[in-house]
Amino acid sequence: MLMTALIMIGIGVFAGIAGAILGLGGGVIVTPILTLAFGLxxxxxxxxxxxxxxxxxxxxxxAYLKDEVLNLRVAMFLxxxxxxxxxxxxxxxxILNPKFLYVLFGLLLIFSGFNMIKKLRNHxxxxxxxxxxxxxxxxxxxxxxxxxxxxxxxxxxxENVPGGLAVMFGxxxxxxxxxxxxxxxxxxxxxxxxxxxxxxxxxTSNLMMGVTAAASAxxxxxxxxxxxxxxxxxxxxxxxxxVLGSRIMQRLPAKWIRIVFIPIILxxxxxxxxxxxxxxx
Amino acid sequence: xxPEEQNPKVAKEMDDIExxxxxxxxxxxxxxxxxxxxxxxxxxxxxxSGYANNYHxxxxxxxxxxxxxxxxxxxxxxxxxxxxxxxxxxxVVSIYSFYKEHDYLYVYITSFVLIVLIFSFFL
Numbered sequence: 110m111l112m113t114a115l116i117m118i119g120i121g122v123f124a125g126i127a128g129a130i131l132g133l134g135g136g137v138i139v140t141p142i143l144t145l146a147f148g149l150x151x152x153x154x155x156x157x158x159x160x161x162x163x164x165x166x167x168x169x170x171x172a173y174l175k176d177e178v179l180n181l182r183v184a185m186f187l188x189x190x191x192x193x194x195x196x197x198x199x200x201x202x203x204i205l206n207p208k209f210l211y212v213l214f215g216l217l218l219i220f221s222g223f224n225m226i227k228k229l230r231n232h233x234x235x236x237x238x239x240x241x242x243x244x245x246x247x248x249x250x251x252x253x254x255x256x257x258x259x260x261x262x263x264x265x266x267x268e269n270v271p272g273g274l275a276v277m278f279g280x281x282x283x284x285x286x287x288x289x290x291x292x293x294x295x296x297x298x299x300x301x302x303x304x305x306x307x308x309x310x311x312x313t314s315n316l317m318m319g320v321t322a323a324a325s326a327x328x329x330x331x332x333x334x335x336x337x338x339x340x341x342x343x344x345x346x347x348x349x350x351x352v353l354g355s356r357i358m359q360r361l362p363a364k365w366i367r368i369v370f371i372p373i374i375l376x377x378x379x380x381x382x383x384x385x386x387x388x389x390x
Numbered sequence: 391x392x393p394e395e396q397n398p399k400v401a402k403e404m405d406d407i408e409x410x411x412x413x414x415x416x417x418x419x420x421x422x423x424x425x426x427x428x429x430x431x432x433x434x435x436x437x438x439s440g441y442a443n444n445y446h447x448x449x450x451x452x453x454x455x456x457x458x459x460x461x462x463x464x465x466x467x468x469x470x471x472x473x474x475x476x477x478x479x480x481x482v483v484s485i486y487s488f489y490k491e492h493d494y495l496y497v498y499i500t501s502f503v504l505i506v507l508i509f510s511f512f513l
Contacts, residue, residue: 111434163477189502323507327510333448335470337439337463338466340466341470348419348423
């Protein structure tokens with residue numbers, strides 16, 4: 110009992126750091142470990158992972174808020190799409206074939222991974238050129254943040270709000286269906302579609318994951334999928350890891366975040382697409 | 391109002407509000423962490439979950455009657471539930487902060503998010 114608990118806390122700290130740095134919920138790290146290494150039923154792994162997502166989100170937003178990297182308006186506006194997506198996902202669980210979604214999202218992830226490589230080659234870490242966007246102006250989504258790595262304030266504008274909303278709906282759908290935070294999709298929506306810089310994208314994604322995950326977490330809570338002996342030590346480890354991770358993250362240059370992010374996105378994409386075709390890596 | 395023409399006073403107010411939100415959220419996280427730690431320590435020390443056959447309580451009545459008897463799993467489940475509520479708390483506090491800023495568009499947007507969230511709790 111004590112040994113398992115200590116291992117869970119350790120996994121939590123690791124997943125928390127990795128999750129906060131990459132803007133991922135940690136669910137994609139925890140679910141494979143619990144199922145493959147501990148032989149836990151996928152139902153309980155997903156239940157634990159949704160708690161992990163909330164702990165990562167709540168743990169790291171504390172750090173982000175203090176440094177004002179986060180864009181609260183973008184978060185709340187896009188949250189309309191993710192929460193509706195999550196509710197739809199929860200309702201659709203019994204009807205849709207999840208294989209179809211796996212393939213679809215796998216392909217989207219692979220596409221985005223290559224898109225990020227292209228960006229890395231062209232202009233590294235710089236603020237992207239954005240066309241003035243009426244909708245973004247009306248919704249007051251443009252903002253600025255203080256970059257600790259380059260030690261200056263970066264002003265940014267966003268564009269393609271409908272595109273971002275559409276991807277966010279998909280992210281919410283995946284979250285509701287698969288019990289993940291789908292942080293990667295949220296970063297894609299902001300970074301690739303809306304041309305928001307990577308750091309506020311990651312920070313905003315972190316906050317949004319918590320809200321989206323809360324929608325499906327209660328369902329898992331009341332149907333008994335959340336095992337306290339696993340979820341509690343994991344969550345406590347995550348809280349520590351997430352706070353550490355967000356501190357580290359702000360001191361990393363954007364280029365390095367991207368370099369770490371690309372292989373993960375590609376791996377997840379290939380993994381998800383293959384799972385859709387019935388192949389498990 | 392164009393955001394790039396936002397005056398420094400509004401920007402500072404927004405910063406203050408975000409800081410307050412951060413503090414409230416932090417209190418919420420700390421409270422749920424404390425509840426989880428108490429339940430977890432009790433489980434480690436006594437070596438008993440308080441329930442037979444690895445069962446764990448999932449309804450409020452079971453959880454609260456379990457807490458009255460100091461059952462570790464019941465306390466741990468309450469801690470988890472409090473943690474689930476922290477993002478919801480953040481949405482609630484955001485509505486208030488947008489209201490204080492007289493940003494009614496965002497009061498509506500954030501309220502809508504809260505309604506969807508409450509709706510999802512009853513699915």
